Amino acid sequence: MATITTTAAVAHQAHTGWELTQLQLDDPKEHEVRIKFAASGLCHSDDHITRGDAKVRMPVVGGHEGAGIVESVGENVTRVKPGDRVVCSYIPACGACRPCSLGHQNMCVKGLNAGTGMFLDGTFRFHKDGEDYGGFCSLGTFSEYAVVSEWAVVPLDDDIPFEIACLVxxxxxxxxxxxxxxxxxxxxxxxxxxxxxxxxxxxVQGARYAGAKNVVVVDPVQFKRDSALGLGATETFATAEEAHEYVNAVTWGQLADHCILTPDAVTEEIVTAAVLMTGKGGKTTITAVGHAEEKAVTLPGGFLISYQRQIRGALFGDCNPLYDIPKLLGLYRSGDIKIKELITNRYSLDEVNRAYDDLHAGKNIRSVILHDA
Structure with a gap:
């Protein structure tokens, strides 16, 4: 093994977009693997870095959805070997720490440094001219190659295309x-x-699969509302006010059992509208992040107490990577969930900024970078 050069999309500071940069990439150390990426998903979380909404250490290599082939491994790696096809989990899962042992792999202690992009020993694997570059979520899938923790990779069967796998x-x-x-x-x-x-x-797909009678979508973009109807939504609306009126009518005044918040950025307005749209014993689940300097959950306690409503956060959807990534790919195989249909556009690495411009323009549900494109 030897240190190699890789091309990566890097955020050097907020509001300047992604810049293709030649970086030196170290050999993998103990319990680490070096991956040649084939595909990377373009998630909104990476966009929050360049827009200044996510407080991460910079410079940072973007990307936290990736799939590819293990190029080399460090000492004592047992989960995979060179040549294996893998998908990365942005939440590592060691399987042995306290959260993992309690069935909460989404809170594995191996992910403590995700915001800095450094490894648990306090070092980095990307470098340029003596400066350390982090990998977002300790991955950095907007790079041709990356060194990642052994605990952040999940073996991938041969029949699953890389562009499908990266989204899982x-x-x-x-x-x-x-x-x-x-x-x-x-x-x-x-x-x-x-x-x-x-x-x-x-x-939407999860709610449908779980058996929800009414799956209502609120999104200002017509294209996204139309796409949601093909994924299991029963009704869609451009505004929360329209949705509230419909939910009140269709439930005979009982209101929603659940509101799930997955917008581009969670705001106080959205949280308040969601809480007021849930009925007695209803739950609001916050999955999307908000603007770093803004409070999103500020409402009178009576809104919660009078109807015994709940608000909770969700990281990685409470999923366990080692169990749920293979399970979801199995549901994709059987046709129970759609993944290929989520891919609106495909881009090469040098088109990453255009890809996010398209995202802001409402043209993408999920897009992917194909590294060999």
């Missing part, structure tokens, strides 16, 4: 699990999903 590293389980696990949708429930992008579309 974040967007699919985060949305699907937000409905099925975090919200706990049950048959016959009424569910409202705010935001029908790459995560919200999968919350």
């Amino acid at each position: 590293g974040c967007g699919v389980p985060t949305g699907w699990g937000s409905a099925v696990y975090a919200a706990g949708v049950k048959p016959g429930d009424t569910v409202v999903v705010f935001g029908a992008g790459g995560v919200g579309s999968n919350a």
Whole structure:
């Protein structure tokens, strides 16, 4: 093995977009693997970096949805070997720490440094001219190659295309699990999903799969509303006011059992509208992040107490990567969930800024970078 050069899309500071940069990439150390990426998902969370909404250490290599082939491994790696096809999980899962042992792999202690992009030993693997570059979520899938923790890779069967697999590293389980696990949708429930992008579309699929009677989508973009209807939504609206009126009517005044928040950015207005749209014992599940300097959950306690409403956050949709990534790919195989249909556009690495411009223009549900394109 030897240190190699890789081309990566890097954010050097907020509001300047992504810049293709030649970086030096270290050899993998103990319990680390070096991956040659084939595909990377373009998640809104990476966009929050360049827009200044996510406080991460810079410079940082973007990307936290990726799939590819293991190029080399460090010492004592047992989960995979060179040549294996893998999908990365942006939440590593060691399987042995306290959260993992309690069934909460989405809170594995191996992910403590995700915001800095450094490894648990306090070092980095990307470098240029003596400066350390982090990888977002300790991955950095907007790079041809990256060194990642052994605990952040999940073996991938040969029949799953890389562009499908990369989306199951974040967007699919985060949305699907937000409905099925975090919200706990049950048959016959009424569910409202705010935001029908790459995560919200999968919350729609999760709610449908869990047996919800009404799956209502709120999104200002007509294209996303139309797409949601093909993924299991029963009604869609451009505004929360329209949705509230419909939910009140269709439930005979009982209101929604669940509101799941997956917009581009969670705001106080959205949270308040969602809480007021839930009925007695209803739950609002917050999955999307908000603007770093703004408070999103500020409302009178009586709104919660009088109807015994709940508000909770969801990380990775409460999914366990080692269990749920293979399970979701199995549901894709059987046709129970749609993933290929989520891919609106495909881009090469040098088109990453155009890809996010298209996202802001409402043209993408989920798009992917194909590294060999």
